[in-house]
Amino acid sequence: MTHDHTTPHRHPNQPDHPEPSSSYELLGVALNELLIEKGIYSADELRTQIEEIESVNVDSHGAQIVAKAWLDEDFLTALRADAADAIRSLGIDPGYTEIMALENTPEVHNVVVCTLCSCYPRWLLGRPPAWYKSKAYRARVVREPRAVLAEFGNDIATDVQVRVHDSNAELRYVVIPLRPKGTEGWTQAQLARLVTRDSMIGVTQAKAATAS
């Protein structure tokens, strides 16, 4: 059959633009359309919110907090006392949830998961990576954290405690990775470049000084 456009017909959906694949997804689409139709929020407000969340830049948010904590003992003390307040003092919006900074030490390595859904400090780290939301990560990192970390290339020495934090309820967590060796005298901007999203979730270490 030749492909002409004399009669209207539907083209197959592109793989990157799928129709809702489940009844729940369809329900979500319908609910959203109804909320807009009833004026609870506008389509533009929804778009703006998505844009805001997607614009959060790890380098200008989370990484600055970590670099500051590495450099400034007073800031680190403030971060321990009330992380949200300390983050606000840097001019960074910590979001509406309680925040806790988890300091890695030579004795303890912290890693964060939300086993129940995908709770994540979006205002500091942006949107969570797909693997963070995957059932495999959520189920496995609480049960076999060392194996999961090893898959991220992060082998934790046996004399270091691995501490998993299930972000199951009201708090959001940011890991403060260990400051890389050989960074004495570095500026906050230089240090921040070593701080990656994954190191603040705790699946990796900060970048080595040679990698900058």
Added chain:
Amino acid sequence: MSARFEVGQSVRIGDRTEPRHHRVPAYVKGREGIVVCLCHPQGLPEELAYRESGEPKQTIYRVRVSQPHLWSSYQGEAHDNLEIEIHESWLDPL
């Protein structure tokens, strides 16, 4: 408000079914742990999820549980552990 538990205290996480939405995952129910931190009081998710008041707010405890206690077949190190947030009404003293 006064908190029922203090840092360092041994507690057991409630081992009960709750038909409604709640934030205590099955894998920690009935497990024993130690309170490591008290967090700001929050409403109860079982109620808030259904637009009920969630009041009175409850202290949230961060409870540390030993990994080998959590998983009998745990393959990691004996000193590995997990921390989780538990509302006060889900904790009992040991």
